[in-house]
Amino acid sequence: MPKTIEITELILRDAPQSLMATRMAMEDMIPACSDLDQAGYWALECWGGATFDSCIRFLNEDPWERLRTFRKLLPNTRLMMLLRGQNLVGYRHYEDSVVERFVEKTAECGMDVFRVFDALNDIRNVRSSIAAVRKAGKHAQGAICYTVSPLHTPAGFVEVAKKLLDLGCDSICIKDMAALLKPQPAFEIVKGIKETCGQDVPVHVHVHATTGVTMVSLMKAIEAGADCVDTSISSLSLGPGHNPTESLVEMLEGTGFETRVDRRKLLKVKKYFNTIRPRYREFLSNITGVETEIFESQIPGGMLSNMESQLKQQGAANRIEEVLAEVPRVRKDAGYPPLVTPSSQICGTQAVFNVIMGRYKVLTGEFADLMLGYYGETIGPRNPEVAGMAAKQTGKAPITGRPADLLKPEWQDLRTAAMALKGCNGSDEDVLTYAMFPQVATKFFATREEGPRNLGKDPKAPAAAAAPAADSGKGPAKAPITYDVKMNGHTHRVTVSPA
Amino acid sequence: MPKTIEITELILRDAPQSLMATRMAMEDMIPACSDLDQAGYWALECWGGATFDSCIRFLNEDPWERLRTFRKLLPNTRLMMLLRGQNLVGYRHYEDSVVERFVEKTAECGMDVFRVFDALNDIRNVRSSIAAVRKAGKHAQGAICYTVSPLHTPAGFVEVAKKLLDLGCDSICIKDMAALLKPQPAFEIVKGIKETCGQDVPVHVHVHATTGVTMVSLMKAIEAGADCVDTSISSLSLGPGHNPTESLVEMLEGTGFETRVDRRKLLKVKKYFNTIRPRYREFLSNITGVETEIFESQIPGGMLSNMESQLKQQGAANRIEEVLAEVPRVRKDAGYPPLVTPSSQICGTQAVFNVIMGRYKVLTGEFADLMLGYYGETIGPRNPEVAGMAAKQTGKAPITGRPADLLKPEWQDLRTAAMALKGCNGSDEDVLTYAMFPQVATKFFATREEGPRNLGKDPKAPAAAAAPAADSGKGPAKAPITYDVKMNGHTHRVTVSPA
Numbered sequence A, B: 001m002p003k004t005i006e007i008t009e010l011i012l013r014d015a016p017q018s019l020m021a022t023r024m025a026m027e028d029m030i031p032a033c034s035d036l037d038q039a040g041y042w043a044l045e046c047w048g049g050a051t052f053d054s055c056i057r058f059l060n061e062d063p064w065e066r067l068r069t070f071r072k073l074l075p076n077t078r079l080m081m082l083l084r085g086q087n088l089v090g091y092r093h094y095e096d097s098v099v100e101r102f103v104e105k106t107a108e109c110g111m112d113v114f115r116v117f118d119a120l121n122d123i124r125n126v127r128s129s130i131a132a133v134r135k136a137g138k139h140a141q142g143a144i145c146y147t148v149s150p151l152h153t154p155a156g157f158v159e160v161a162k163k164l165l166d167l168g169c170d171s172i173c174i175k176d177m178a179a180l181l182k183p184q185p186a187f188e189i190v191k192g193i194k195e196t197c198g199q200d201v202p203v204h205v206h207v208h209a210t211t212g213v214t215m216v217s218l219m220k221a222i223e224a225g226a227d228c229v230d231t232s233i234s235s236l237s238l239g240p241g242h243n244p245t246e247s248l249v250e251m252l253e254g255t256g257f258e259t260r261v262d263r264r265k266l267l268k269v270k271k272y273f274n275t276i277r278p279r280y281r282e283f284l285s286n287i288t289g290v291e292t293e294i295f296e297s298q299i300p301g302g303m304l305s306n307m308e309s310q311l312k313q314q315g316a317a318n319r320i321e322e323v324l325a326e327v328p329r330v331r332k333d334a335g336y337p338p339l340v341t342p343s344s345q346i347c348g349t350q351a352v353f354n355v356i357m358g359r360y361k362v363l364t365g366e367f368a369d370l371m372l373g374y375y376g377e378t379i380g381p382r383n384p385e386v387a388g389m390a391a392k393q394t395g396k397a398p399i400t401g402r403p404a405d406l407l408k409p410e411w412q413d414l415r416t417a418a419m420a421l422k423g424c425n426g427s428d429e430d431v432l433t434y435a436m437f438p439q440v441a442t443k444f445f446a447t448r449e450e451g452p453r454n455l456g457k458d459p460k461a462p463a464a465a466a467a468p469a470a471d472s473g474k475g476p477a478k479a480p481i482t483y484d485v486k487m488n489g490h491t492h493r494v495t496v497s498p499a
Helices: A014-019 A026-038 A051-057 A063-073 A096-108 A127-135 A154-166 A183-197 A214-223 A245-251 A263-283 A301-313 A317-333 A343-357 A365-371 A384-394 A411-419 A428-436 A438-450 A461-465 B014-019 B026-038 B051-057 B063-073 B096-108 B127-135 B154-166 B183-197 B214-223 B245-251 B263-283 B301-313 B317-333 B343-357 B365-371 B384-394 B411-419 B428-436 B438-450 B461-465
Strands: A006-009 A043-048 A078-083 A113-116 A139-145 A171-176 A203-207 A228-231 A481-487 A490-496 B006-009 B043-048 B078-083 B113-116 B139-145 B171-176 B203-207 B228-231 B481-487 B490-496
Touching: A006 A245, A026 A063, A026 A263, A043 A051, A043 A063, A043 A113, A051 A063, A051 A428, A051 A438, A063 A078, A063 A428, A078 A139, A096 A127, A096 A411, A096 A428, A113 A127, A127 A139, A139 A154, A154 A171, A154 A183, A171 A183, A171 A214, A183 A203, A183 A214, A203 A214, A214 A228, A214 A245, A214 B214, A228 A245, A245 A263, A301 A317, A301 A343, A317 A343, A343 A365, A365 A384, A411 A428, A428 A438, B006 B245, B026 B063, B026 B263, B043 B051, B043 B063, B043 B113, B051 B063, B051 B428, B051 B438, B063 B078, B063 B428, B078 B139, B096 B127, B096 B411, B096 B428, B113 B127, B127 B139, B139 B154, B154 B171, B154 B183, B171 B183, B171 B214, B183 B203, B183 B214, B203 B214, B214 B228, B214 B245, B228 B245, B245 B263, B301 B317, B301 B343, B317 B343, B343 B365, B365 B384, B411 B428, B428 B438
Parallel strands: A006 A043, A006 A228, A043 A078, A078 A113, A113 A139, A139 A171, A171 A203, A203 A228, B006 B043, B006 B228, B043 B078, B078 B113, B113 B139, B139 B171, B171 B203, B203 B228
Antiparallel strands: A481 A490, B481 B490
């Protein structure tokens, strides 16, 4: 009897995040939901990560509404979200009661599986959220950020897995956001977890495709005992995205492993997203092939396009190679953090600053905090010279305790501030939205009534198609754009010009 | 001690053939030669396949001159060519003395390794060419066309390998032109060959990337004992092309296998072809992701774009799905040939005819010949009804012997005919060029003096970049094009309009 390998499908969250800067509108996902729900996945990842931010920043979509809609349209499949531990879906640490409220509300809206990670693999930063998930009676999946450094070893990752299980996690995920996980370590880590923590501990493996090696890593992880792997339907796969679901299914034929997904459903979903993808061409990643240089720079897929766009804004698009070379130095100075949100942005932006302004001439506030322990502990020691500059520049002292312990109860203040905003509906969800992104939420509450904005639904698409190809600048359209906006069942044609 | 896995690099032949319709000009390959030569490959595949045809049909390049140039620029690495057995690099069977002369001249021009295959795996069709390679003192590699059908089994492929070794082959290649080779059969076939034919028989594996599973197949083939694998530098890889060389190198880290190529040289070559690729955008394959539907249709990468263009010429581009569904039926009727040049074209074109004109309303001459045994034996019986139609339409009787045995000595006639042509230089090479493609050669001899035509060197490139993207029609430009043509050291600007 072949062992059944389960699949978590990424096409509703991480695939559009990695390939089209998280710009896909809910409207464009809805038509695929029925087939996805019936395809036989272990879970559909559909929320969290950067989607919360993107919903209110770019799409004028209420993220909570998006989640409720998914729950309605996907009644037969587990919904999964990616939660950044004490950061939730924001970019700072939140006080424990906010963490608990966020998880509780998310569970209420229909979330089944919370994949929880901390960018530094600092276990203290995931403790509260995992406890909250357990309290809500949902599946807590502890994720280990995979990275490569002189200090990271398979045995070390197994240690992290043990600690996550001690916190009560229902399963473990090896999360390889930069496609750095090669076949041999994939095999060794999965085997190590199974041998050390028990063969019955469910192990999931999440890899990106950027380096072209991780399909093989999935195979070796499966051979080592992995139970579930993350893939994405082929029409939104590869490059900085993920390995194609259909290929994973075919690959296993005859190997003693098999999946239980319905190939015909996958094909329908593939064809559907083939029609959607070109509409977001302005946001598509420049990278379509493989990039093995990432084994040096370690920049994750989702970060590369952001970094390119930062450089372009500075008129320094041609200095990407220098920045890629600077990132590993910055990372070493910071004690070898894995590079994943937010540490990828923090180290990436500091590397951009170092290249443009001279090394550590200017520290970003976030990088200073990272150097002073305000994001948690790193595996390696931090460069004391740079830490000294951070302390001097910010006037802050370095810390060694759990960062969230420094925070005072903040829920009431957040509620009061949110309630004062025009358009805030007074719900806990709105308070949480405000808590995540105070400035963006303020704008969003004021415009929410206008309804979702679909950046892919551009009536000027044929003209856009004639724009210069792959090597040209990406980014939001400069010219006025006309949208069809549905509001209370009526469709309004709205023309939007950038301010 | 890790076992060293050797690599055959495909970027000079099969990669441009699969990804840009064999249109890359020699001029654009020359700058990469020095790095390729020093990178540490087992071989550089650089000639044969469709390059001979393309050189004289589209590029006004003398293919023999191309080969001599490669030899000069690549003094340290084996040169490999792909030879279609009794078809050589043409599309019909040649009489044995032509086969021998072709191999002899090719060896003289500097070829080291002849990868010889027959589209039907009919061993009688490779006997003469393998004997000729041995006579010339060169490396004869017998290639088995991998395919999937109710009749094909790993044991059957091992049998073919045995027969190839009995002919005196120095090595065996498993040739998977359509990316159908899944990991498990890859493992079983390589293991079978090693166990049955000897562990010291060098086994090479050639796979395309189209289905997204074959990087894993390479890993499993290596685990089973494969000695050398075929890959292509990442900037010309994936889609209907091949797995990226750099990824293969990285993938093996820590597995007990390693390569001996120089990563820095690979990176230089990658960057170079990144600059060349966009210049051929008109010829680039529409397919950039993966296509697992090929497990049904079995159309190899190189064939897909041709078939799309055939349909477009008939104004039936929208019927590609019907054709893809028809190909397996045509193939079954033909006794399950592998689909590779020329059987892929023959079955593919017949499928196009069947869809457009009704099933078997019109048989192409080639398909009739295939049904009557004029290409050799197929693994399965051919549909007698369709074979009857073929006999009736052509007035030919079915045959069971070696097709080339029907041919009379033809060298003198070919020589006489070639010599009569304007521009023929009287060399054996020119006679062979004429023998391969009489009509195209006639035109080529007349225009050869004008020197190579570089279809990627288009001064109107910025305008071309503004053409509609991925889903638009591909093909040669319709408007007049200006070329810089080098002739006897002088550069002439020439404007060419299609007739």
